[in-house]
Amino acid sequence: MRKPLYIGALLYLILIIPPIRSYMESIMIIHMLIQLPLLMVVGWFLGKYIVYKAPKVFHAINENGVPGMILIVAITMYWMLPRTLDEALTLPQYEVFKFISLPLVGLLLADSWAKIRDVGQIFIYLNYLSMFALMGWLYLDSPIQLCNNYLITQQKTLGWGFIFITASMIVYVLQYVFIDRRRIEE
Amino acid sequence: MNKRLHNLLLICFSLVISFILFFIGTNGFQAFTAESARVYRLMEEKPLFPNVTLEDSKERTYPFTMFQGKYVLLTFIYTACTDVCPKLEMNLAKVYERIPAELLGKEIIFLSISFDPKRDDPATLEKYQALFNSDGDTWRMARIMDEVELTALLDEFGVIVIPDGSGGFTHNSAFYFVGTDGELLDILDFQQPEEAAHKVVEVIQNNMEG
Numbered sequence: 388m389r390k391p392l393y394i395g396a397l398l399y400l401i402l403i404i405p406p407i408r409s410y411m412e413s414i415m416i417i418h419m420l421i422q423l424p425l426l427m428v429v430g431w432f433l434g435k436y437i438v439y440k441a442p443k444v445f446h447a448i449n450e451n452g453v454p455g456m457i458l459i460v461a462i463t464m465y466w467m468l469p470r471t472l473d474e475a476l477t478l479p480q481y482e483v484f485k486f487i488s489l490p491l492v493g494l495l496l497a498d499s500w501a502k503i504r505d506v507g508q509i510f511i512y513l514n515y516l517s518m519f520a521l522m523g524w525l526y527l528d529s530p531i532q533l534c535n536n537y538l539i540t541q542q543k544t545l546g547w548g549f550i551f552i553t554a555s556m557i558v559y560v561l562q563y564v565f566i567d568r569r570r571i572e573e
Numbered sequence: 574m575n576k577r578l579h580n581l582l583l584i585c586f587s588l589v590i591s592f593i594l595f596f597i598g599t600n601g602f603q604a605f606t607a608e609s610a611r612v613y614r615l616m617e618e619k620p621l622f623p624n625v626t627l628e629d630s631k632e633r634t635y636p637f638t639m640f641q642g643k644y645v646l647l648t649f650i651y652t653a654c655t656d657v658c659p660k661l662e663m664n665l666a667k668v669y670e671r672i673p674a675e676l677l678g679k680e681i682i683f684l685s686i687s688f689d690p691k692r693d694d695p696a697t698l699e700k701y702q703a704l705f706n707s708d709g710d711t712w713r714m715a716r717i718m719d720e721v722e723l724t725a726l727l728d729e730f731g732v733i734v735i736p737d738g739s740g741g742f743t744h745n746s747a748f749y750f751v752g753t754d755g756e757l758l759d760i761l762d763f764q765q766p767e768e769a770a771h772k773v774v775e776v777i778q779n780n781m782e783g
Contacts, residue, residue: 450580454587461591465598473607477733533606536733 388439395432399490402426412476415534415541416548423466423489430493438498445498452502455495456511462492467522469533476536516556523549608745611731612760620729622755625722627686627715630698637755644681644777645751648763649732651689652701659704661746664766666705668748669712671770680777683712688723688734690716730757753780 401407402425411422438445449455465471466489474481500508526533527546534542596602604610622645628634648665650658662685669683677683685707687693693701698714707714717723727734733745748761748769758776761769 448583450576450583453580454583457584457587457591461587461594465594468598468605470605470607470610471598474610477607533608536607536735538735 388436391432391435395429395436398425398432399429402429403486415472415537416545418472419545420548420552423485426486426489427493427496430490431497432493433490434494434497437494449495449498449502452499452507455499456503456507459492459495459499460511460514462488464518467518473534473536512556516553519549519556520553523547523553611745612747615731615757615760620757622751622757623722623725623729625717625726626719628695628718629713629715630695630702630709632695640682641755642753643679644753644773645684646681646773647684647686647749647751648746649688649727650685651687652693652697653689657746661763662705664763665748666707667766668770668773669707671767672774676774676777678711680781681773683707685712685714687714687716688727688732690718690723750776
């Protein structure tokens with residue numbers, strides 16, 4: 388059961404290595420859609436281990452998964468503001484906060500996702516679907532440069548990235564609804 | 574029942590933390606982009622214009638302190654720029670037209686500072702300023718030759734310049750309104766020249782009366 392701990396820690400170290408870090412941050416879409424999610428993956432692996440080690444603590448503070456989920460939504464929304472990506476590049480305290488808060492999201496997700504049950508999961512899923520669509524529209528349609536550290540073409544690329552994610556999520560919903568699962572399971 | 578209360582409290586707690594996160598992260602829901610945050614920070618700090626040496630389109634060289642006692646409305650540009658700079662300068666020209674003639678040069682100086690000193694020599698600046706009817710005296714265009722001074726100035730005023738890979742630069746744009754002692758008074762929206770002119774005249778007239 389130590390395996391997730393090692394995977395998480397290793398991935399974390401790789402992401403912290405300065406050349407890798409600065410490369411990822413030099414391209415807007417990699418920064419937002421690869422580095423940030425990978426930091427959450429780090430937290431998810433570490434979370435698997437920590438929740439397994441101390442289930443009682445999580446039971447006490449996050450019994451139904453809702454408090455955890457609220458924080459997850461808040462922190463991820465926070466990192467989707469155009470400003471925060473910029474600040475992470477120019478102000479070290481934001482960068483440090485990024486490397487702490489996003490693994491925390493992953494950790495909370497590992498604990499909360501199963502706890503919020505079907506209804507909660509569907510709610511969160513649709514919430515993110517519309518949020519990504521909105522972000523895609525914001526970055527594509529904005530006539531001004533939202534981030535000082537990135538060029539407007541990078542901003543457009545990121546917009547298309549968000550649209551792609553939204554489309555994939557819709558496809559997932561459609562196949563979930565229309566494909567008859569019973570036959571596959573047989 | 575006790576358990577429900579416990580869960581409810583935890584939910585409230587996480588909501589409060591989320592609220593604090595956004596409140597601090599956006600300066601009290603005011604600044605959602607780094608540009609607005611930059612303006613917000615500069616307005617708090619009110620940095621002094623660092624002492625730099627300017628070389629203008631008439632090949633005159635002088636320190637910025639020469640403008641002491643006068644207001645300065647300035648922009649950062651480079652002449653090879655094709656997108657935002659012409660717009661920025663055109664709007665600066667609109668502000669310039671709206672300032673009463675008796676104030677120009679006496680109470681206020683317009684200044685366009687190039688951050689591309691290699692290409693923007695006095696001759697280039699001279700040509701560029703003709704496009705905007707800038708006379709080179711009450712509205713000057715100048716470069717800063719010393720790289721250290723230039724970087725210090727851009728840093729102090731939070732101007733971020735990134736090379737776009739094809740010989741140009743991308744940068745954030747605004748009108749910077751500098752007071753009589755070189756202190757930054759205000760950052761004005763360059764897309765609202767009427768408003769900027771109004772504000773500038775108001776400040777100068779208040780100062781003359783008071």
